[in-house]
Amino acid sequence: MNFQLTEEHLAVQEAAREFAQTELLPGVIERDEHQKFPAEQIKKMGELGFLGMMVDPKYGGGGMDTISYVLAMEEISKVDASASVVMSVNNSLVCWGLEKYGTEEQKQKYLTRLATGEIIGAFCLSEPEAGSDATSQRTTAEDKGDYYLLNGTKNWITNGSTASVYLVIAQTDVAKGHRGINALIVERGMEGFEIGPKENKLGIRGSDTHSLMFTDVKVPKENRIGEDGFGFKFAMSTLAGGRIGIASQALGIASGAYELAVKYSKERKAFGVEIAKHQAIQFKLADMATNIEAARLLCLQAAYDKDTHADYGKSGAMAKLFASKVAMDTTIEAVQVHGGYGFVKEYHVERLMRDAKITQIYEGTSEIQKIVISRELLK
Numbered sequence: 001m002n003f004q005l006t007e008e009h010l011a012v013q014e015a016a017r018e019f020a021q022t023e024l025l026p027g028v029i030e031r032d033e034h035q036k037f038p039a040e041q042i043k044k045m046g047e048l049g050f051l052g053m054m055v056d057p058k059y060g061g062g063g064m065d066t067i068s069y070v071l072a073m074e075e076i077s078k079v080d081a082s083a084s085v086v087m088s089v090n091n092s093l094v095c096w097g098l099e100k101y102g103t104e105e106q107k108q109k110y111l112t113r114l115a116t117g118e119i120i121g122a123f124c125l126s127e128p129e130a131g132s133d134a135t136s137q138r139t140t141a142e143d144k145g146d147y148y149l150l151n152g153t154k155n156w157i158t159n160g161s162t163a164s165v166y167l168v169i170a171q172t173d174v175a176k177g178h179r180g181i182n183a184l185i186v187e188r189g190m191e192g193f194e195i196g197p198k199e200n201k202l203g204i205r206g207s208d209t210h211s212l213m214f215t216d217v218k219v220p221k222e223n224r225i226g227e228d229g230f231g232f233k234f235a236m237s238t239l240a241g242g243r244i245g246i247a248s249q250a251l252g253i254a255s256g257a258y259e260l261a262v263k264y265s266k267e268r269k270a271f272g273v274e275i276a277k278h279q280a281i282q283f284k285l286a287d288m289a290t291n292i293e294a295a296r297l298l299c300l301q302a303a304y305d306k307d308t309h310a311d312y313g314k315s316g317a318m319a320k321l322f323a324s325k326v327a328m329d330t331t332i333e334a335v336q337v338h339g340g341y342g343f344v345k346e347y348h349v350e351r352l353m354r355d356a357k358i359t360q361i362y363e364g365t366s367e368i369q370k371i372v373i374s375r376e377l378l379k
């Protein structure tokens, strides 16, 4: 067992840290307050290679491993989880799904631009009545010969109005259940494709979350990913890797809050000494650091499993389940360490606390992760 990061890993980590501190930190409070999408910052992230990190360089990606991705996600998420969800969805749901299952034509047409960040993508599975119960798709993709006729509504779509390419999961043959579901590449601007209003959210407020409406959208057959009926497995397989991204996001939110708590506790004085000298605070910091270290190891284990082509369904779900709880617990305690200052925006920890919550919900709630884990255990 080797816990040593390579020179390359350390360089990626450092580049992400530097980018987060210099480019994402300024304005993060205002973007959260006004729900402003970090458009310029995302463009720069694309230029630096953070949006297609694991994609083969022949399709414009960075050709890096999943460990590098986890390290970069942690650093970006310490500062701006709204930017890191864009990074996670584009890397692990959209780029990975297309690279793994797309045709060569689809890769040439879409992946090359997604991996460089020239355009960004969205992954559209959730519906008003199909969240955790993802097989209950009401969106239909009727087979019309050389195209699918797409009708329905998708909800809570990350990059909803900023994406150019949408991977849409829809039911073609209801009699076949989940084996009758397809995954289609839908382009922004296709006739009948409408973007609904932006969601007003508790956290990750800088990210762009919308419902999407499809009314008789004609999607060419060549835009289907995989064989007819592969759509549900496409979604599950893609989400298995996506969960490593969200786990690392949760890890970053937690470690960002922890670092702020340590800094504050060395500055703030109470009862004549820095509050870090009080055991009440020391114990909180010790718990935070221990939990974060455990979350980090789970994230890296899942990344290692993926990089070594081992099964990462269980390890990814464990990483997400645990890291998202650590994010919630740590950010709540970080606010507590800051006292009244923690409750106001300037100190960042209240935002991190609000941002943490979504990591227990999207890409499979914590309860869904427990289903995935226990099914693996009891196989």
Ligand code: CAA
Pocket (backbone or CB within 6 Å): 089, 123, 125, 126, 131, 132, 133, 134, 135, 156, 157, 158, 178, 232, 233, 234, 236, 237, 238, 239, 240, 313, 362, 363, 364, 365, 368, 371, 372
């Ligand atoms: N890889 C490939 N195939 C898989 C798979 C995987 N990881 N997991 C399951 N499958 C296959 C199964 O083998 C099965 O196929 P067969 O019947 O042919 O064997 C098929 O998928 C159905 O599987 P289940 O019977 O296990 O399906 P289920 O109805 O019991 O559901 C579930 C399983 C785990 C609960 C699943 O519905 C699920 O993950 N739900 C949560 C959905 C989710 O994560 N949504 C997040 C939305 S995306 C998002 O949030 C993105 C964003 O913008 C941030």
